[in-house]
Amino acid sequence: MIPSIEWVNNKIKMIDQTILPHELKFLEFSDYRDLAKSIKVMNIRGAPAIGVAAAMGMALAALEYKDLLKVDFLKKVEDAAEIIKNTRPTASNLFWAVNRILDIINKSVGTSLEICEEVVEEAKIMAQEDITVNKNIGKNGAELIKDGETILTHCNAGSLATVQYGTALAPIRSAIEQGKKVSVIADETRPRLQGARLTAYELNYDKIPVKVISDTSSGLLMKLGKIDRVIVGTDRVTSDAVFNKIGTYLVALAAKDNNIPFYVAAPTSSLSLDDTIDDVEIEQRDDSEVSCVLGKVRIVPEGVECLNYAFDITPFELVTGIITEDGVFTPRELLERYKK
Ligand code: MRU
Secondary structure (H helix, E strand, O other), X not given: OOOOEEEEOOEEEEEOOOOXXXXXXXXXXXXXXXXXXXXXXXXXXXXXXXXXXXXXXXXXHHHHHOOOOXXXXXHXXXXXXXXXXXXXXXXXXXXXXXXXXXXXXXXXXXXXXXXXXXXXHHHHHHHHHHXXXXXXXXXXXXXXXXXXXXXXXXXXXXXXXXXXXXXXXXHHHHHHHOOOOOEEEEEOOOOOOHHHHHXXXXXXXXXXXXXXXXHHHHHHHHHOOOOOEEEEOOOEEOOOEEEEEOOHXXXXXXXXXXXXXXXXXXXXXXEOOOXXXXXXXXXXXXXXXXXXXXXXXXXXXXXXXXXXXXXXXXXXXXXXXXXXXXXXXXXXXXXXXXXX
């Protein structure tokens, strides 16, 4: 897949993921406020991609205010950081990325213009780093995958959810590059259908065999022996659980019941190990995403309310292993390795 987001001529260029798979179109942003809206409405989505978009959004803010006195510059970029952080609450990458940029800004002794240059450079580095991290997740996770496996994934934790290559799809890409035969089953992932629209799109684009199932089918397919392994992405790993797209928890329960290994691909930018389950806000999105299919055809009687939690919580007990850019860890090993 081509990169989902790039920094081009002091602008952000990104794939508009709301219209895939029908059209591959690009959006351009030169105003951080528009960028923040695009994260909210999910033109770009997926935790690592949101993180890089947020860093680039900070670069847009720095460019806008670079001619101000330093004291005013600092105030304005702090305000921009708040607007960008206020877009989606669950993925830790968003906060991680904005804080990393704020750290550069606050530590710099340069002028507004010099800080701006540092911020733009850092945002570009973060985009590049994302690809390297994902390739390492790929290498580490590919070791687990045997020739001929069929892997179930939920939502889209692929190239589109990152700058490129993906997290949950990275081990699959890497195993295929090593010459293994691997195929994918993608949960459609109601209500935004990231599995049906995006995972199927990018795997098909790269000629990786993929079949889409309705979300309610995975338990049966596990029982029938048609799934060898589950690999999903994550928006945040706390000290006790994995937060990921709504429906992940049920997949993990079914995997446990069927003795199928359940792995989570997590760049270290998604680790929030000082948090516990209770510290995390689960995003609730608009009712219309559930009441209408893709915001168009209403399927729920008028006047009936819907609940639309975007993410759920999979406790560590259901997780076989977590694949990071540094290796594959059981949840306990993960805490030993990364918790300060
Ligand atoms: O609401 P989304 O599409 O941003 O949710 C995406 C997911 O839940 C992904 O699995 C997660 O962000 C990991 S992406 C590498």
